[in-house]
Amino acid sequence: MFNAVQPAPPDPILGLTEAFRADPNPAKINLAVGVFKDAEGNTPVLASVKAAEQRLVDDETTKSYMPIDGSPAYGKLVQTMLFGADHDILANARARTANTPGGTGALRVAADYLSQNHAGATLWLSNPTWANHHGIFNAAGVETQTYAYLDPNTNALDFDGVLAAIQDIPAGDVVLLHGCCHNPTGVDPSLEQWKAIASAVAERGILPIVDFAYQGFGQGLEEDAAGLRAVAAACGEFLVCSSFSKNFGLYRERVGALTLVAQDSDTADTVISQVKAVIRRNYSNPPAHGASVVTTIMSDDAPGGLRSQWEAELAAMRDRINEMRSAFKAGLDERGVNLTPEGNDFVTQQNGMFTMSGLSKDHVAALRENHAIYIVGSGRINVAGMTPTNLPVLCDAIADVMQ
Ligand code: PMP
Numbered sequence: 527m528f529n530a531v532q533p534a535p536p537d538p539i540l541g542l543t544e545a546f547r548a549d550p551n552p553a554k555i556n557l558a559v560g561v562f563k564d565a566e567g568n569t570p571v572l573a574s575v576k577a578a579e580q581r582l583v584d585d586e587t588t589k590s591y592m593p594i595d596g597s598p599a600y601g602k603l604v605q606t607m608l609f610g611a612d613h614d615i616l617a618n619a620r621a622r623t624a625n626t627p628g629g630t631g632a633l634r635v636a637a638d639y640l641s642q643n644h645a646g647a648t649l650w651l652s653n654p655t656w657a658n659h660h661g662i663f664n665a666a667g668v669e670t671q672t673y674a675y676l677d678p679n680t681n682a683l684d685f686d687g688v689l690a691a692i693q694d695i696p697a698g699d700v701v702l703l704h705g706c707c708h709n710p711t712g713v714d715p716s717l718e719q720w721k722a723i724a725s726a727v728a729e730r731g732i733l734p735i736v737d738f739a740y741q742g743f744g745q746g747l748e749e750d751a752a753g754l755r756a757v758a759a760a761c762g763e764f765l766v767c768s769s770f771s772k773n774f775g776l777y778r779e780r781v782g783a784l785t786l787v788a789q790d791s792d793t794a795d796t797v798i799s800q801v802k803a804v805i806r807r808n809y810s811n812p813p814a815h816g817a818s819v820v821t822t823i824m825s826d827d828a829p830g831g832l833r834s835q836w837e838a839e840l841a842a843m844r845d846r847i848n849e850m851r852s853a854f855k856a857g858l859d860e861r862g863v864n865l866t867p868e869g870n871d872f873v874t875q876q877n878g879m880f881t882m883s884g885l886s887k888d889h890v891a892a893l894r895e896n897h898a899i900y901i902v903g904s905g906r907i908n909v910a911g912m913t914p915t916n917l918p919v920l921c922d923a924i925a926d927v928m929q
Pocket residue numbers: 560627628629630631656704709737738739769770771777780781782
């Protein structure tokens with residue numbers, strides 16, 4: 527039977543990493559995959575994570591199964607990170623959280639939940655969006671459509687386009703909003719724009735899903751939750767897909783969460799029962815390690831404890847990315863290279879690991895063929911992969927291919 531199987535196309539992003547590994551050029555640079563790197567180009571385990579893992583080694587008493595939706599302590603903690611401890615959603619027990627394998631797991635569980643409980647609802651995704659979004663939802667049988675997002679002349683938000691698109695989405699459909707650090711553009715709405723988007727979504731009767739994979743990578747843990755909290759203020763029902771891959775550096779441990787918020791606690795119980803049914807049939811119950819690390823760190827909130835250590839490590843990652851943004855813009859300016867007709871200011875106005883550079887497919891191909899520099903075909907560059915060493919090489923190469 528296997529002889530008739532055709533090979534699947536390579537994943538657009540992970541496939542590039544395979545091509546990068548195979549490239550013999552010693553000066554090659556990988557700015558494709560979305561992984562934070564330090565100034566030496568490494569992705570180390572955070573010291574707070576190492577300390578938490580040591581505690582787990584010493585104190586863990588069982589490897590028996592987790593509950594289908596993970597540990598209640600983890601769920602509470604995720605909700606507190608999302609909304610703040612005093613939020614009405616927590617006070618009235620309107621949220622339920624399932625620990626999922628990564629943000630991808632949260633999205634896939636959300637997709638299966640939608641297809642099994644809201645048949646016929648279409649999911650609306652920003653254009654562009656993270657390459658895997660369409661695939662995850664389509665694989666679960668949820669149809670996807672796109673809404674306008676980026677103004678190509680300025681590489682800034684096409685706010686009027688977003689609002690107009692939302693006003694055309696039929697009631698009963700679902701819209702995915704990136705909580706912060708939009709992937710792949712780095713372009714986020716301002717708080718005022720978030721409020722307007724959230725009101726439009728509420729008025730239309732559309733269910734929002736907030737994909738929240740970068741909390742703390744933009745402006746700060748609380749600041750980055752402002753958009754989500756604007757959605758919470760306007761919309762009585764929504765889903766949140768969290769990932770702790772980036773902000774805890776726990777990529778391979780697969781730790782994330784699906785949080786549902788309902789109008790009241792009884793409805794939340796009903797909806798989580800359906801989410802748990804989805805999980806049971808999919809992976810049964812989540813891996814424990816990553817979530818235990820997050821719980822250990824976040825619960826140690828005394829001064830000088832693991833939580834403050836982690837917050838300092840997170841701030842250092844965020845600061846390094848922002849330093850690279852400034853240095854990248856300066857490097858382009860010095861070489862007289864303009865990535866948009868309006869210059870390069872957009873680079874420092876965007877948030878998070880990525881910038882949509884505006885480089886064309888031909889530029890991307892020339893960077894790879896002539897300079898062994900790997901970026902995604904759409905022109906997305908991982909700013910968190912830039913280092914003081916590779917940055918001048920990158921800027922020279924961009925100046926070369928844009929000549
Ligand atoms: N959503 C977005 C927007 C992402 O960028 C990513 C990771 N690249 C994910 C979800 C998935 O996160 P995880 O690696 O935790 O599955």
